[in-house]
Amino acid sequence: MAEVSSLLKRLCRVVLFLSQLYVFSGRGSLSFEHFQAAAQAIKDQPHSSSVPPSTTKITEVTPTPDYISKCPSNDLCTKLPTDCMQCSANHSCIYGKPATFECIAKPHVMCVDDNHQKQENFTITMTCQYCWQLPPSDYECSKSNSSICKTVACPRQRYNATCTVKDHVHCLGRRVFPKMLYCNWTGGYKWSTALALSITLGGFGADRFYLGQWREGLGKLFSFGGLGIWTLIDVFLICVGYVGPADGSLYI
Template identity: 70%
Template sequence: MSSYLMLFLLLLDINSQCVIAYLSSPHVGQEPPYTAQQSPVMSSPVALTASSTAPVVTDSYLSRCPSGSQCSRLPADCIICAFHHNCSYGRPANFTCRARAGVHCVNEQGQPQQNFTLTLDCRFCWQLDASQYRCSNSTSCMTVSCPRRRYNASCEALEHVHCLGKRVFQKRLFCNWTGGYKWSTALALSISLGGFGADRFYLGQWREGLGKLFSFGGLGIWTLIDVLLIGVGYVGPADGSLYI
């Protein structure tokens, strides 16, 4: 019984020491320091004035900015806009913009202008139509597969396209590169010389081509099956590319 009492007193002493150490800590009762963070989203349009901090003039964008052109027709890299994200998707919205440092533009009357209003459809860059941005291509993914494979592409909005958010974004796209193989040629070879494996040789599938050659097209059964598979596009080039 005495051993249990000694153990209880030992635990009580350890617990009291932890409590005293915690209460004596200088952080107890004090709020953590507040660090201001700048929000990347603007809830309302902000007028841009000449006193705003101007970016450093570099030749990287000046070479693409025509001098003396209309301000609202400048490429996206030539202007700075106060985009607000509380607009309705797909509907026109007005944004306050100004030309970047070193860029000279005019209004519709031909008078020099610094600040102007730009009207564009409310959508983020990654929501643009496929014709309004360009993406990197991948030649390492298989295009002829079931299901069709995708790859992570780095995309960028075209210079003349204005949109909200980052102009460089990531998208999951279908593998769509081609090695120059024609579907019509492969189908014609499958119908005419498929019994000798000509279609498989053309597509770069040498093992299947040799198998059809020495088996006389699988006694005609393999030849008929390949005509159907190539016709529907299920069998494609060995490098995984698309037909042209």
């Protein structure tokens, strides 16, 4: 039995040696060349992500027009502000006469007719005139330059202003236009106060000092009101409004 066991051990060693020799000879599946080929194949294989690319659809948001805030919803089309409608120009109308204009509501504007039915095309009637021909009550003008000119002057001075037609007023042409306006502002001087000082203390130049006219005030003070003649003349000039504040503003 001992001989048989020793023989089996030797046989196992021979088989193990032959198998290792077969592997390192390059024919086995664990050869170095096969290992390099397998590694290169894995490296060349394209990488695939398990997470699919995002396919989120971006929706475009249409901005709301600025005029929408001025346009009432489901109101009569003929009562809409001018910024909410588009009208065809009718320049062949007669000035000062009523004229009919074809109009449509602007996009995103909802309006109805007299029967409360949705309406897109409608007509309006307005006086045939350009925007700059409107009465002053139908437009508003900027007053930023009104204080740089004198209101008390001969001839009366004007200043450049930018005027805008009111929303409910219809007219032809541009709704924003330049216009020459008369100077009309006040510095806080009261006509009644100036007249009272001229009558009571005019001989001392109090009226001229109050109006900011220091040179004339000093002249009246040292000449005792021009011996009374200058005082009487100033009372008349202030009474009719010819003599005003030195800054060129109007009386209150």
